[in-house]
Amino acid sequence: MTRRSWWRTAVGILLTAVMLFPVYWMVNVSFTRDSDMRKDPPNLFPINGTVEGYAAVLHQQLPFLATSLIIGLGTVVLTLALAAPAAFSLAKLRPKGGGVVSFLLLIAQIIPAIIMSMGFYTIYVRLGILDTIWGLIIADSTLAVPFGVLIFAAFMSGIPDELIQASRIDGASTWRTFRSVVLPVSRNSIVTVALFSFLWAWSDFLFANTLDGGGTWKPITLGIYAYIGNNNQQWNSIMATAVVASIPAAVLLVVAQKYVAAGVTAGAVKD
Amino acid sequence: MTATSSQAPSAARARAGAADPTAPTRATRSRAHRRAQWTAWGFIAPVVIYLALFYAYPLYKNIDLSIRHYTVRSFITGDAEFVGFQNFAAIFSSSTFWPAILNTGLFVFVSIAFQFAIGLALAVFFFRNFRLSGLLRALFLVPWLLPLLVSASTWSWMMNSDSGVINAFLEAFGIGQINWLTSPDWSLIAVLIANIWIGIPFNLVIMYSGLQGIPNDVYEAAAIDGANGWQRFWRITFPLLRPVTAITLLLGFIYTLKVFDIIWIMTRGGPATSSTTLAIWSYQLGFGSLLPDFSSAAAVGNVLIVIALVFGLAYARVQRRLEA
Numbered sequence: 001m002t003r004r005s006w007w008r009t010a011v012g013i014l015l016t017a018v019m020l021f022p023v024y025w026m027v028n029v030s031f032t033r034d035s036d037m038r039k040d041p042p043n044l045f046p047i048n049g050t051v052e053g054y055a056a057v058l059h060q061q062l063p064f065l066a067t068s069l070i071i072g073l074g075t076v077v078l079t080l081a082l083a084a085p086a087a088f089s090l091a092k093l094r095p096k097g098g099g100v101v102s103f104l105l106l107i108a109q110i111i112p113a114i115i116m117s118m119g120f121y122t123i124y125v126r127l128g129i130l131d132t133i134w135g136l137i138i139a140d141s142t143l144a145v146p147f148g149v150l151i152f153a154a155f156m157s158g159i160p161d162e163l164i165q166a167s168r169i170d171g172a173s174t175w176r177t178f179r180s181v182v183l184p185v186s187r188n189s190i191v192t193v194a195l196f197s198f199l200w201a202w203s204d205f206l207f208a209n210t211l212d213g214g215g216t217w218k219p220i221t222l223g224i225y226a227y228i229g230n231n232n233q234q235w236n237s238i239m240a241t242a243v244v245a246s247i248p249a250a251v252l253l254v255v256a257q258k259y260v261a262a263g264v265t266a267g268a269v270k271d
Numbered sequence: 272m273t274a275t276s277s278q279a280p281s282a283a284r285a286r287a288g289a290a291d292p293t294a295p296t297r298a299t300r301s302r303a304h305r306r307a308q309w310t311a312w313g314f315i316a317p318v319v320i321y322l323a324l325f326y327a328y329p330l331y332k333n334i335d336l337s338i339r340h341y342t343v344r345s346f347i348t349g350d351a352e353f354v355g356f357q358n359f360a361a362i363f364s365s366s367t368f369w370p371a372i373l374n375t376g377l378f379v380f381v382s383i384a385f386q387f388a389i390g391l392a393l394a395v396f397f398f399r400n401f402r403l404s405g406l407l408r409a410l411f412l413v414p415w416l417l418p419l420l421v422s423a424s425t426w427s428w429m430m431n432s433d434s435g436v437i438n439a440f441l442e443a444f445g446i447g448q449i450n451w452l453t454s455p456d457w458s459l460i461a462v463l464i465a466n467i468w469i470g471i472p473f474n475l476v477i478m479y480s481g482l483q484g485i486p487n488d489v490y491e492a493a494a495i496d497g498a499n500g501w502q503r504f505w506r507i508t509f510p511l512l513r514p515v516t517a518i519t520l521l522l523g524f525i526y527t528l529k530v531f532d533i534i535w536i537m538t539r540g541g542p543a544t545s546s547t548t549l550a551i552w553s554y555q556l557g558f559g560s561l562l563p564d565f566s567s568a569a570a571v572g573n574v575l576i577v578i579a580l581v582f583g584l585a586y587a588r589v590q591r592r593l594e595a
Binding site: 008011012013016019022023025026029038039040042082085088089090093094095096097098101104105106107108110111112113114115118119120121122123138139141142145149174178199202203206209210221224225228235238239245246249250252253257 | 310311312315318319325326328330331336393399401404407409410411412413414416417419427429433434436468529532550557568569579580
């Protein structure tokens with residue numbers, strides 16, 4: 001280690017600290033007592049802290065967390081089931097007209113969610129599936145399916161054709177080839193797509209608020225929003241909920257950082 | 272991967288064997304071809320149906336809403352009167368229209384400019400591997416992974432006029448209280464700061480992988496020619512990053528145009544229209560009040576879509592050119 005690179009490390013730590021300050025502040029406020037909340041200047045550390053905020057989360061937010069978990073997992077299953085076979089076909093079977101589908105999937109990602117939510121709202125009102133969990137799962141999956149096909153197709157086009165032909169010659173049907181040859185080697189991309197579709201469904205606020213605003217089972221984002229909307233001044237409870245709602249993101253970063261980076265760059269950078 | 276190497280030769284052998292002695296006739300080959308096409312489309316069919324049901328139909332509904340006069344009642348019964356472009360004429364002449372267009376333009380342009388510049392600078396900084404660089408770079412992803420609602424609420428409290436930590440910090444330097452979220456002069460800047468913070472990681476990661484794609488010998492050649500660091504960046508790094516830059520900026524454009532959560536949580540587009548973008552305006556009209564005006568909301572939404580599509584097509588073109 002030269003002197004110069006130590007200097008870089010120091011600057012790097014400083015930059016990271018500045019960047020992550022809001023995250024630290026969220027944690028700090030979540031432990032702050034109501035009586036200290038409006039102190040000027042505010043406490044920089046949770047000295048004389050409290051866990052009241054987290055107690056409130058345990059009491060009031062558990063059903064919201066459970067709902068978000070179900071919606072997240074449902075979205076993952078739906079996204080994988082739709083995206084993986086389609087991507088396999090687009091990347092490896094290459095049917096006539098497949099390019100049009102790829103193009104439509106690109107265009108689909110451009111449509112703002114606010115417009116989708118209005119369309120879904122009209123349809124859901126008619127069908128009477130407003131405020132249902134699976135209505136929200138379908139809506140949330142639209143955030144991830146085009147992205148999923150893109151990631152899978154990018155990955156699967158790298159699988160050697162020989163591998164697929166070998167399986168065909170051994171007498172396996174296309175479906176069998178897909179299931180027992182293509183899917184196992186695509187494990188990394190499955191993880192990436194699953195992670196992102198879960199995270200997006202978990203984080204969704206717009207669809208939740210427009211399509212599930214009156215439901216009995218609401219996701220955690222609406223739990224936080226209800227706190228804020230009530231002009232609630234208990235910022236420790238709000239921030240404690242925010243901390244808990246951030247857990248999936250934290251787990252993701254620790255467990256699967258390389259998949260996250262893969263997801264961010266896929267589609268934007270060609271090797 | 273061992274499976275690949277052991278099976279590939281046998282596959283090639285099998286293919287060669289199958290080719291000559293019993294060459295299939297033209298008819299059977301075209302039948303097999305047709306069947307392969309059907310199978311291939313069978314795999315795609317669910318997504319095509321899905322696109323039609325959950326993208327095309329809501330989009331169609333949106334257009335339908337914008338060219339009819341929907342009220343809360345006709346929304347349920349579905350017999351709204353056809354009014355053509357009347358809703359569009361109404362939103363174009365609304366006093367919110369120009370502020371919304373201007374705010375959207377400012378929000379998108381300033382966000383992208385800062386996100387990209389900071390992201391690129393950080394990518395260049397982290398590209399020199401130093402102790403802890405990998406860990407720190409990973410930590411930089413956090414803002415991007417947090418639910419937007421979480422980030423927006425945190426920034427709201429940090430920017431609180433009386434009790435926010437940002438004003439406390441500024442006061443320590445003798446700067447008076449800034450009403451970040453409640454002053455029409457500051458609200459757009461406030462949501463911009465939060466949005467730039469959220470977008471930096473995305474730009475950092477993409478530009479970093481763009482840097483990885485530049486071969487090392489180009490730099491070595493430049494070093495031999497005596498180029499300094501500044502010249503290396505502007506004459507080599509920056510031009511070679513151009514394709515990645517184009518994609519990053521276009522993706523940034525499309526994402527930023529859609530931004531809703533952050534602004535809605537922090538300012539609800541206010542005070543008055545000072546931070547109202549097209550997405551916020553559309554939501555306000557459709558869901559923001561007790562008397563929803565879905566037709567106007569849909570008309571605003573369609574304006575947003577047209578803007579997004581124009582740039583989206585540019586994106587698709589760049590993407591295709593890169594793939595070619």
